[in-house]
Amino acid sequence: MSRVRRWAWLVSLLAVAGAAGLLAFLLSIGATAERGFFERHYGWLFWLNVGVALMLATVIISAGVRLVLRVRRGKFGSRLLLKLAGIFALVGVVPGVLIYTVSYQFVNRSIESWFDVRLASALESGLKLGQGTLDGLVNELGAKTKNAAERLGEQGGNPPMTLALERLRDQLSARSVSLLGANGQPLVVVGGAENPALTLSRTSSNLLRDARRQGVISKIEGLEDEAKALEGQARIRALALVPSNDFSLGASDRYLMVVQGLPGSVLANALAVQNANVEYQQRSLERDGMRQMYLGTLTLVLILATFAALLLAVTLGDQLAQPLLLLADGMRQVAQGDLTAKPTMASRDELGGLTRSFADMTQQLADARHMVEQSVTQLESARTHLQTILDNLTAGVIGFDARGGMDTINPGATRILRLPLSAYQGQRMEAVPELQEFAAEVAQRFASSEDADGTWQDSFELKLPGKEALNLLVRGASLPEGERLIVFDDISEVVSAQRSAAWSEVARRLAHEIKNPLTPIQLSAERLQHKLEAKLEGPDQAMLVRSVGTIVNQVQAMKQLVNEFRDYARLPAAQLKPLDLNALVGEVLMLYVSAQEAGCLQAELSPELPLIVGDATQLRQVIHNLVQNALDAVADREQGHVRVRTLKSVGDTGELRGLRLVISDNGPGFAEKVLKRAFEPYVTTKSKGTGLGLAVVKKIADEHGARIRLSNLHPDGDESLPPNGAQVSLSFSKLATAPSPAEPSEAPGAA
Template structure:
């Protein structure tokens, strides 16, 4: 049982007990109106306090129930209906009994004050008073006559008094002096103990004036309570027959007892008449008091019925409320353990079944959450893999729109592909032809896949990328793989194989160079010797213009053969570099040595050196590194040859970590020329790729091969300056180029002579023009 239910039962029990006590009290005082009247005020305020408290409790309970109904809480209407039915069952009989009791009390009180009853009480009172008055008057007359006889006799002997007592059938007879003192007494009471009560001076004056005075004693409630017997006492003045100056007045006191039955009847009639008059005066208040108490009993009974109805309704509705609360919690996603109604009926079984169902749902949800967590983990792992793949990945939905793009695709395409999610690939500027070729390949694979392409297809595409404003960029070669996915989606994975193709070209050129060097170099020397021998043999025999023409022809042959030899030597050097001899190399000293060959350029301010003084030695071949520096410096000077403000800077640096450790040594050759075209950047290290009008284009190719031999990273970048003037708001303009070599193989501090070759890779570095 809940705390609320226990409290309801306690209050209801209190109310029913109070109603029983009130009814018992009414029954106990119904036969004792005096007790009822004495506690009228106390009972009235108790009734008011109890009725007020009950009204407050009933009002609170009713308001709470109405609030539940107004808020639409589940079960509140059913609770209200059950409470109303049970309350009706208790209230209607109570109201019926109250109506009957009200009429009964009203008519009964009215019957108490009937005019005939009042007349009978008044007649009985008058009859009693007349009888007593007759006794008093008769005793007064007899006492006066006895006093006169006693005065005429002139004596006051005890015998005379005893005779008077017997004649008057008196209880006591006494003679009093002028001051009321007792002179002589006789009576049925013992003479030694009985003394007549001394009359007051006022009473004695009345006796002197009226000669006799009589009165009733012991006929009031106080005398009856003290046990004093009812009696009639008469006092008469005894006349004096002499005229002596010393005579004093004397009084005869006669006391006659009243029959106890008469006295009791007289007191009863008197008390009944007085009570009747009092109740007649308080008839309206008495009626209100009885009806108010009856109303209190009704209120207590009704209150108890209401509380019991609420308690019983709660007991019936509570399982439904538990189910309602459980359903709301489940609707909010709370699948914790649910309360069960402790009963063996069908409602209790329903709550137990709901609790078991909720527990099963909780287990199922936990299983789903674990599965979702695993799925999210797998998705996160997949996303991490996609984000870190060097290959580009694009997923298309069934309508051909971009659904997923990884950073690799953005890097390869050099376009913000993630901004085009939800659009088709052909809607991206510059990718229309590529998209059409890819979709044709998808359709071809779906219609008639080739052998070995049952699950996916693979093909290389040459893509000419462009900027968002339509400017053409370098051409890249993509190796694209496509596959169909569930629900009509399609997957495209592609790699930039431009460097691989470039390496293949380099390898092809190396083979061509090797063959050319072998096939061409051998005939060149005989050709040159033959031409010179012809000149030596024929020249002396010719004169004039013929001799001059012979000399010009031989000179041309010799010069062209020499050029061919130079070209063949360059091809030979590119195809087969000499064996590398690694040793500790001071890169700063090597730069100083090479720049010494360009003294005029340094004096003209076109060539500068910015060298890191704390540069550690690297592992390398001095001859090959000298050739690298020479090639890079010469190319940079050629790039700024047409610029009056041309400037070339050779910089070395050794980046240090937070702990001061040096892991790389970098060489930068920077110029402020026109930079490299976008098309050239991708193929700058291939033979015969050059921006010069003269030259073979083998310089950077040789630099790349030597860098690879040294395990160094070489990077070519264009330098940009902020747009100014008319270019404001556009893209930054090219303000030069930079070639960077990063050496990761450092010589030990105690190194001397040759050291072992160590294969390592270093991250590219860039520098800005100082």
């Protein structure tokens, strides 16, 4: 239970207890309250009611405002709570208002019935009847007292006064009979033992004067204290002037005083009527106050009942809505993907069980989703692993969906085919203009393998417009649900290597078959010239000399060709030793002093290079061959120049990875068709070349574990422009000494 709700319950309980106690108190004293009670206490009772009403109204209004604010703010469940509170409030308030209306009319009519005209007339008649009875008794005693006083005046002193008063007391049934002097002092007293203070006390001069003037006076005494009056102290006292027959100047007045008790029944009835009349009149005067008090109390009860109904409406509505709100909020969270543990109700009813069942279901969904996420994670991991493998495969991989679209293309396929295949992902291979023929051949190969297990392997020569033809080894496989997969490798280098091996074998055989006859041919021609030159004259002699010279020159050319074949076919194994690359380059460049002096050849050798591991003889041949090729490329240019550089190869983190020998020129560059097959035998751009120079360089580089790269140089690095030079880079990774800290050099990977 929230703090606000606890305070609301506490205030309501205090209000109910206070109002109930006040109502019980008012109802208990309403009929027996003393005179003027409502008039005296109406003010504070009214303001007490107003205070309680204001307190209840404040709580009700605050609760209503909070509920309305929740609805306006769109707080979840507020509309349902408002609806339930309205229903319960309607159920509680409507009967309360109906009961209040009936009670209001009942109280109003009941109070009016208390002051009916007939009741007032009856009380007034009873009061008059009692008053008349008492007046009759007073008048009767006064008359008898006056007669007795006259008789006493006529008798004078006979018989004796005491005896006469005793006889008079018996006749009048009086409590006491006294003869008073002129000053009111008792002269003779008969009776009065029960109240001697009254009998022996002096009578006031006012009563004596009234009695002398009127002859007799009588009145009722002792009614001031009702309790004492009912105990017998109420009485009728009569005082009469006793006539005197003595005409002397010294004679004084005498008075006869008779005290007679009131009958108990008459006195009780008279007092009862008098009290009832007084109370009736008091009630009559308090009628409006009573009406206001009763109706105010009734209104307070209505407000209290209304407050209790509203409070119970909110509480019961909240109790009923809480499980539903928990379920609704939980469903909303589940719909948003939140499957965390959901709160439940501790109650044992159906709604509490429903919240617990929903929490269990949510937990099961969370466990299921966790398992799915684990499976997806494993699948994604496997897919990522597979994608990583595909991305790092040197072979090209293309996967086709059931419709024939390319849905999987790895970087190897783009690299091998040198086409933007990713732009055609989802399309058929025929959509790539350069691959239409290749796609048709692959489709035909798949169709021919349907009768087998769906796998096949074949080689294809792919001719790309404006590019060198590619030799591809393609493997195909049919997958479930109509999907297909091809994996292909660029075997152009393998084919080139096979060609090189074939040329090596051809060169070996040619060297063996051709070299042996060349020497006898040369010797025979020289012998013929020696025998016949002296015997011939003129034109015949000149023709002989020319013919023999031609034979000898051609034999020498054939010997040079055979030697190159022999060198290519039988390149000796490299004898690897620590070498200073700068010194080796310097030795070779000594053969080109004239080119250096002419400014056509320039050397840029980095100092303090570590030693490499290599064969000095073979590497001299490589350097000589590359420098000679570069000089031949710029021979026809007026400002042609060749630059030879040695530098360190540095990795991304600054570590030394090896040394590089770079030879560049500003010649016409390599033709595109030559770049791919430049290291194959008999591939050359020279009109007089054999095409074995770069092939030998490649073999020597492979023996040294070095990497050789050919590239064209373009203006400002823009490959769309015609080349303005060529560059050959030879990278040595085998060092004889530990790498020293890297010095500023060419950026890693530069050609």
